[in-house]
Amino acid sequence: MQRGWLEFRFPQSEFRNLLMPRYNPATIEPKWQAYWDEHRTFESPRLPSGEKIYVLDMFPYPSGNGLHVGHPEGYTATDIVCRAARMQGKSVVHPMGFDSFGLPAEEHAIKTGEHPRIQTEQNIDTFRRQLKMLGFSYDWSRELATTDVAYFRWTQWIFLQLFDTWFDDQQQKGRPISELPIPDDVAAAGDDAVQEFRDEHRLAYQSDAPVNWCPALGTVLANEEVINGKSERGDHPVERRALRQWMLRITAYASRLEDDLEPLDWSESIKALQRNWIGRSTGAEVDFYLASEESSAQDWQSARTKSGFPRKPGDNVLRVYTTRPDTLFGATYMVIAPEHPFVERLTTPDNTAAVTTYCDQAAAKSDLDRTELAKEKTGVFTGSYATNPVSGEPIPIWVADYVLISYGTGAIMAVPAHDERDFEFAKQFNIPIKCVIQPGRHATQGEAEKILAGNQVYTEPGTAINSGKYNGLSTNDFKEKITESLAASGLAKKATNYKLRDWLFSRQRFWGEPFPILHELDDAGEKTGRVQAVDAADLPVDLPHLEDFKPHGRPEPPLDKAPDEWLYPVIDGVRYKRETNTMPQWAGSCWYYLRFLDPKNSEALVDPEVEKAWMPIDLYVGGAEHAVLHLLYARFWHKVLFDRGVVSTPEPFQKLVNQGMILGENNEKMSKSRGNVINPDDVVNEYGADSLRLYEMFMGPLEQTKPWNTEGVNGVYGFLNRVWRMILDENAEQISINPALCDEAPTDEQNRILHKTIKAVTDDIAKMSFNTAIARMMEFTNFFTKQDRRPRSAMEQILLLVAPFAPHFAEELWQALGHNESLAYEAWPTYDESLLVEDEIEIPVQIKGKVRAKITVPADADQAKMEELARADSRIAELIKDKEIIKTIVVPGKMVSFVVK
């Protein structure tokens, strides 16, 4: 490698840090990084002037392994966009920080007793060094880490907002809890009842939820620490245990989270992923009367017609949710989830044993067993019947774990003829299958026969049969008519459901944000059930000092080990216990983009003036692994903050781009175990940061998954060397300009190449098509390297185009050409459309669609002229000599085509 040679040649040269005849990234990269730091080149102002652009990278979790080659991919892309935008005169804010809470640091702390903050900060130092080494134009004065106390003070503040907000369904908006209307009966029941009513409506509320309790390790595990029901460490059994936890009512925002996706500039596939996750479905809730001795189904129905559909079903009905009310006549059984509150009541004495056993088994099963591993449907009959509201027929009620308590009403009407799961279940238990839809064009004749006979399931729309007065209706009309009719009789109501569940927001961990919540204690030291928010003025609630981080052997969070002075504050004579759960890692990343705008503000999480000026984010780039959760959670918080007047936009991320994964050289995912991990440090040592950046952009489209190839790095390194030699004379002992450079005006051809390149690179950067932009610059270089006279102006222009991609390299050459200042804010080259036009162009001539000749025509030739020149070509003339020309197609500037017989 020539760098070794150079250092050998001038080991103590005083020119070491000045220009070198040969391209040596090892000296020029640190030089320009220091220059940018010193001159604060990339610090952005508090407020933008002129057009603003906020470009954000998904900040990394600072793992102990350091930067991965996947990180610089997205980071280089945004850096190019930012550097070009600055040169185009835009106000750019481009910050970086660290998502630094996380399990590995806590595990390290448990092992060593060292505070997780120590290792976290070491890791951050490594990441910062590596990011700086790659020459990204971040405004480092805005750096933050989610573990900074001054940062998580505001994470806690946002939690207080969530705690203080209820969702007004009517207005579809989060409002202060003080504005929650209190029903008269609740108000009459006293202060405790009012408080309880409020607590039930807050966006942050408490609920019992299962955790992964591992008795052998004496600790609660995160889902990712549990593999196949065993602990990842030690392979010990893990059990599910209910624990009081904090939930966030994201489901209240489900509808807005879905609706507001539409106008965003995100890929349709990511939008689809989010929509899928939210999982909106529309249908109806229908009440089935439960047979009893006191009154007949008719009496009940006429009572319902008067009273209407009640908000909460009584004990005498089973409420189900269905998206297919049109199949009501085909319901041959019903299913309730094993956890359904009616299980006991509906089980007749002779079925008690079987039902109890079944429910106990279901409770013991993990989610995995209940879904993935369950190859066959299971269930038991309760012995009870409900009444079909349209036919009046009795329908048997079963308990089965394929119905989930957490979705809809936890009970379904089963229509085996038109639902795959119900069909499977009915087959298993010999339950009648009644076809109520005449299959439409989705089924063949043969299939239709089987469907009508109940031997095949049909889930597509069709025409109603066996459905009384509804016969003949199309599925869609039927749905509407029957819902209306049942609603009029008080038997049903239109309903919408979401797959999205409320967000389980607490973790039984030390290394996370403490909740700013106090539990009131009575004289005996027991919790009264009253919960109090820490006053915003008293934030932050810092983590307590712990002697060690070892598990204490109980399912309660590790903060239960905290010293009393932290754990039991006394306020106004009342003793409290602090909340000891901590927030999940998602919390800090939900709003970091806001703090970047005003990272030092101690009065507010962001100054409204600043927020208004910079938001929303114009470009957000990161991995697709965060396409669902992070983006959904952040959007949810943002909407709450919007409703509460903290931010001015309903959506935070206007444009989103997901970079593709970089695979190892063997086309497999990079991993230590596969031994195919590429370390960015090594690449920088060998080729320099500019080559790494350039290569990652040249590999292929940003969003595509693509394999690493070290030879390719060598390829772009060669390109940089060619540009270097195009401009400098590397054979000289001292810096000197390549003798081919001149101060003449470019020739027409040179100008055409230059302006074509400027146009292509400008357009490609706007499209984030970086690989083709680089190809165009390579073509420029291939052309100009062959030119004996290279106008200096053209050389300067190409450097400005190269600068966003290989910034250190471009700065160095820019300086060599006699400029004293950084090119970071030099005006971006512009192109002249008129110079792109060529006088003559080569076009194909086709006969019967096949290219038979290429001719050169004036660029502005009209159709007649083009045809004339095509016919004049000797080869074409030969081929069409004896033929009859049926048709001639001439596309000006493109081609001529003859259709002959």
Place this chain on the structure above:
RNA sequence: GGCCGAGUGGCGGAAUUGGCAGACGCUCUGGACUUAAAAUCCAGUGGGAGGGAACUCCCGUGCGGGUUCGAGUCCCGCCUCGGCUACCA
């Protein structure tokens, strides 16, 4: 099973509204320079045929059909691979 994405030379990939398939780079081959190597520079590089050459022809963008003067691109039906998701009624 469902949703999404992708199949183009030895490899990564290019290709405006349908208009010269394979830009650019890597690899490989040959040549120049060198004592030699590296580096650099020059030439070639989808497959096949016409004995080599210019030249000409045929085939070729996962497979099978279709629309069109003309299809990598549009339509219909499949196959393979990758990602996400998983009994959501």
